[in-house]
Amino acid sequence: MLITFEGIDGSGKTTQSRKLYEFLRAKGINVSLYREPGGTPLGEELRDILIKRELNERTELLLFESARAQLVLEKLKPDMERGAVVILDRFTDSTLAYQGYGRGLDLELVRRLNEFASFGIKPDITFLLDVEPELAVNRIREKTRFDKLEFLKRVRDGFLEIARGEPERVVVLDTRRGEEEVFQSIVDILSEKFPGKFDF
Numbered sequence: 785m786l787i788t789f790e791g792i793d794g795s796g797k798t799t800q801s802r803k804l805y806e807f808l809r810a811k812g813i814n815v816s817l818y819r820e821p822g823g824t825p826l827g828e829e830l831r832d833i834l835i836k837r838e839l840n841e842r843t844e845l846l847l848f849e850s851a852r853a854q855l856v857l858e859k860l861k862p863d864m865e866r867g868a869v870v871i872l873d874r875f876t877d878s879t880l881a882y883q884g885y886g887r888g889l890d891l892e893l894v895r896r897l898n899e900f901a902s903f904g905i906k907p908d909i910t911f912l913l914d915v916e917p918e919l920a921v922n923r924i925r926e927k928t929r930f931d932k933l934e935f936l937k938r939v940r941d942g943f944l945e946i947a948r949g950e951p952e953r954v955v956v957l958d959t960r961r962g963e964e965e966v967f968q969s970i971v972d973i974l975s976e977k978f979p980g981k982f983d984f
């Protein structure tokens with residue numbers, strides 16, 4: 785089972801994915817949590833480069849996909865094969881939203897590379913934490929190359945477009961409701977959608 789969290793920088797997805805990880809672990813569920821880019825030694829090195837260096841958008845795309853392929857092979861697949869629930873803080877939708885909708889790279893090409901790097905693995909459910917880019921920008925502490933307002937607006941619209949295209953998989957959560965309420969709906973939606981697996 786694969787659960788992913790998506791959203792623009794400052795949407796609170798890191799907090800929510802960590803909360804869900806702690807919650808499931810406390811219930812005795814076998815669960816792992818990774819972030820993208822990252823989660824493996826190579827992935828963490830690539831993360832450093834991706835965040836600090838000015839890269840052209842094609843190089844950037846390929847490095848995100850490289851970090852992903854490594855994570856899927858080293859962690860995601862083995863964990864899923866032994867029956868663990870895997871939570872990912874960002875996955876393929878981030879690449880489509882940031883490099884596709886945000887940077888303007890060909891969407892079909894990004895989709896194909898996503899499929900290649902993820903070995904065809906798709907999330908069972910994706911929580912898209914939606915926030916106004918104007919609000920998010922104020923919340924971002926560590927400034928990166930990915931936090932310019934106009935850019936984040938395109939990325940956010942991209943995420944919402946992805947959600948409209950796959951309403952069965954992607955659940956959009958309005959983060960204006962506050963951290964605790966958002967978390968409660970995540971738990972409710974999981975037990976409603978996967979009653980055999982999560983009956984909290």
Ligand code: TYD
Nearest residue numbers: 792793794798820821848874878879882930
């Ligand atoms: P992340 O650690 O999630 O940043 P934050 O905690 O600020 O939300 O991700 C680092 C940056 O990498 C983030 O600005 C989004 C960007 N990113 C992409 O542009 N494409 C991708 O495929 C991924 C996974 C992340």
